[in-house]
Amino acid sequence: VLDEIDKDLSRQFPHHELFVQDQGHGQQALRRLLQAYSGCHPEVGYCQAMAPLAGALLLHMPELDAFYTMVSLFDTYMRDYFRPGLEAVQVDGQILYGLLKRMYPDVYRHLVKYKVEPLHFMVDWFMCLYVRNLPWPTLLRVWDVYFCEGVKIIFRVAIALLNGILGSSQQRRHLKSFEDTLDCLRNLPASVTEASSLLPAALLLELSAKDFEQEHTKQLKKFNQRKQGRHQMQEAAAAV
Known part of the structure; x- marks a missing residue:
């Protein structure tokens, strides 16, 4: 899971100043969000569609707020989207x-x-x-x-x-x-x-x-x- 997350970090908003630097502040924050969610929800794990959503939230709010918003968004509306078989x-x-x-x-x-x-x-x-x-x-x-x-x-x-x-x-x-x-x-x-x-x-x-x-x-x-x-x-x- 961690390797898959790392592969996707540079693909999210690659031209935005928050994410443009490889392993920069934005990419590290994005990694923490995705790792934290997948770690707290092992039955769901990680899905590539999570990364652009988490990235968009980080562009709009501080990291901790982005995490809780992401958890609420995924758990309320989207959890079934991320299960195998779609x-x-x-x-x-x-x-x-x-x-x-x-x-x-x-x-x-x-x-x-x-x-x-x-x-x-x-x-x-x-x-x-x-x-x-x-x-x-x-x-x-x-x-x-x-x-x-x-x-x-x-x-x-x-x-x-x-x-x-x-x-x-x-x-x-x-x-x-x-x-x-x-x-x-x-x-x-x-x-x-x-x-x-x-x-x-x-x-x-x-x-x-x-x-x-x-x-x-x-x-x-x-x-x-x-x-x-x-x-x-x-x-x-x-x-x-």
């Missing part, structure tokens, strides 16, 4: 597509047409809370809502981004393959990441708490059924 991320990906299908069916159909699965692009968005994807001013606005209102903003932002990229027929005509679509989703155009347009688009989506709850229940049931089916097939194959 099952929680898989479920959230299907929730995202379920909500997208309801809000913007043309966007959903485009993704399905070119076989773009949620895990192809949203793992980085959700597990790193957009640290690697949004400009800093936009990221801070998203995080403000996240800390005040919870995880729904992560889905709202994802839906707003997808609609911003694929919402018009003209935009979809320019992305006529799996590769073109995925490249655009992994390298978000600046036109869709400005806080002044992205946040209103996300917050004004007509999605209620009940909508989220119903979609979560539906997709979790489907996931568990598929998981049980795979398990039964494996048992049958082993018995042959």
